Amino acid sequence: MKLEKSGRRIFTQNGEVKINRINVNQRNLRYVYDYVTTVLELSWGWISTFLTVTFVISWLVFAGIWFGIMKIHHDFERVDHVPCVNAVATFTECLLLSIETQQTIGYGSRSVTEQCASGVVLLIVQTCFGLILQSLWVGTFYKKFIRPTKRGHTLLWSRRVVISLRDKYLTLQVRLGEIRDQSILLDAKIRMYYISKSTSEEKKNVSLNFLGMNLDSDTSSNRTLLIWPSIIEHRIDSKSPLWCLDRKKLANNNFELLVTFEEKIESTGLLTQTRHSYTPDDIVWGARFEPMIRNDPGAPLTVDYSKFDALYCDTCTKPCSASEL
Incomplete structure (x- = not known):
């Protein structure tokens, strides 16, 4: 295993490590792909893609939960009672409600009523989740932006x-x-x-x-x-x-x-x-x-x-x- 005569170097000319690690204990691999280090080492294109996918999936998941709560509450069948959420009658409107709740951008005509305890709880949960998710991505973008890689x-x-x-x-x-x-x-x-x-x-x-x-x-x-x-x-x-x-x-x-x-x-x-x-x-x-x-x-x-x-x-x-x- 010669370093140069056989064409094998431990480091590239720019100092990057050229080592192939095999048979690593699987129990230790969970520390290799931690969130912070893995995301920071990604390119800006991949980070932007993951950011978009993360938010879209979270909006869809909470929209499905809102739709399920309103379905259980019979908001789509009955018109003679106070619904969980005003001005919401379709899944698309549930998606808009989910986006407005998580991004705290205001409701307009769509608003949660006091007649639905599960809706109030979900409102609190999604608001807190949205704040945590945004904080994580803001911190990631900041750390990525100030890294002196260049x-x-x-x-x-x-x-x-x-x-x-x-x-x-x-x-x-x-x-x-x-x-x-x-x-x-x-x-x-x-x-x-x-x-x-x-x-x-x-x-x-x-x-x-x-x-x-x-x-x-x-x-x-x-x-x-x-x-x-x-x-x-x-x-x-x-x-x-x-x-x-x-x-x-x-x-x-x-x-x-x-x-x-x-x-x-x-x-x-x-x-x-x-x-x-x-x-x-x-x-x-x-x-x-x-x-x-x-x-x-x-x-x-x-x-x-x-x-x-x-x-x-x-x-x-x-x-x-x-x-x-």
């Missing part, structure tokens, strides 16, 4: 990862940029994980190792304020899983790098996370990212995004591993 699309990850010499250490570098300028991402946290396959001596037990990697950015911390594009780097030291890999071994190795960026949106205070996955095929040994920032005298700071993925050769980086330097 905010991560304004973050750019470099297509390539580079390994080059910096301060006498080999470093693995990734560039991260933000193209939105109306708001700043706060309290940003950057993490990198090394995912590899390990096999026991008997070659029977195969497991995936998930190892966190130390990171530094241009601000010398795994927390950064992403005002302009930053280079996130991992120093390849004795604690690094890349410590013994030279350029040739790296190209033939089998692992996956997952980089996550978790941030808080300034305008809403909500947390969001973007992820990106790299494999050895995405790593360029002995290269550096071209500078993007220009600070010309008398001009504002300029960031040229045409150079975001641009690389140039680093002649100072040797093809040997970090342990051999």
Whole structure:
């Protein structure tokens, strides 16, 4: 089960998980499809459809109950007594009564009389049910509307990862940029994980190792304020899983790098996370990212995004591993 050579990755390049879960205990599945999470993950089209269907079904069900109560009360056969509901003689009028009751939009000529206790009880029940149903859908639409699902699309990850010499250490570098300028991402946290396959001596037990990697950015911390594009780097030291890999071994190795960026949106205070996955095929040994920032005298700071993925050769980086330097 190789991560890349066999075409199988744990994560897509955008960081989405590619795992097929089978034989899950059926008792635990009831927690998977809970109302809030399931509905929020649906598209707007499906949510609008379920909203319409939910209200129409509830109106029809209560209209049927109103019709049954009036049938039992003989409102459709007798004309010499006070009916349960005034000005209602057909199922269509019962449906209109149900809509007006549940949506609290006023009755007009249709109104419940005091002669029918069951009608008064049903009026109370449907009114409360309508308020609860509307509250649930209003909350759902609000949560769906404020979810920052599209905010991560304004973050750019470099297509390539580079390994080059910096301060006498080999470093693995990734560039991260933000193209939105109306708001700043706060309290940003950057993490990198090394995912590899390990096999026991008997070659029977195969497991995936998930190892966190130390990171530094241009601000010398795994927390950064992403005002302009930053280079996130991992120093390849004795604690690094890349410590013994030279350029040739790296190209033939089998692992996956997952980089996550978790941030808080300034305008809403909500947390969001973007992820990106790299494999050895995405790593360029002995290269550096071209500078993007220009600070010309008398001009504002300029960031040229045409150079975001641009690389140039680093002649100072040797093809040997970090342990051999």
